[in-house]
Amino acid sequence: MFRIIDYQATEPIRKVNNNNPFAIPHSPKRIVLASIRITVPRRNSNNNRVELIATVGVRGVRGTSQILFKIFRDGKEIFRAQEGIESDTTSEVNYIVTFQAIDMNVGQGTHLYQVTAENITNGTEAAVVGPISFSGLAVAPDNWDRD
Known part of the structure; x- marks a missing residue:
């Protein structure tokens, strides 16, 4: 079993707004979409995530x-x-992209997590229209000692 040692979440944009998009830059430039800080309170980082x-x-x-x-x-x-985003008006042009990552054995301290986006296809354009949400849940085994 695991127990929660920290949880943070942000929602910079709450709903879709096609009237106020912002362009996703082409690589190597990128845009920071959201940031959170997660604290791991103990030096022993074995088995936390x-x-x-x-x-x-x-x-x-x-x-x-x-x-x-x-x-x-x-x-x-x-x-x-990576996600392909089409602009053909005969099909869908709005997409919701959701993904999950697991960062294992994170060291003690407060860590800044950021999610970014960049367009890697020349001659195309895509934009963020919302929503945006980003959350992090730090957990450790039940037998994990606190400091």
């Missing part, structure tokens, strides 16, 4: 974009996922 979940609403603007989502811990990339 931080479970991260992100949801991002995006819209295809031109062509079929490949959007690369990344999660960073303290500036170091720990996860990436």
Whole structure:
């Protein structure tokens, strides 16, 4: 069994808004969509984990974009996922992308997690239209000692 040692969540955009999109930049540039801080209170980091979940609403603007989502811990990339976003008006153009990452054996301290997006397909355009949410749940085994 595991117990919760920290939980943080943010929701920078609560609902879809096609009237106020912001462009997803082309690689190597990227946009930070959300940030949270998770605290691991004990030096012994064996068997703890931080479970991260992100949801991002995006819209295809031109062509079929490949959007690369990344999660960073303290500036170091720990996860990436890719999603194709079409802009063809005869099909869907709004997408909700949700992904989960698990960061294992995280060291003691407060850690900054950030989720980013970048468009890796030249000649295409995609935008964030919302919603955006990002949460992190730090857990440790029940027998894990506290300091």
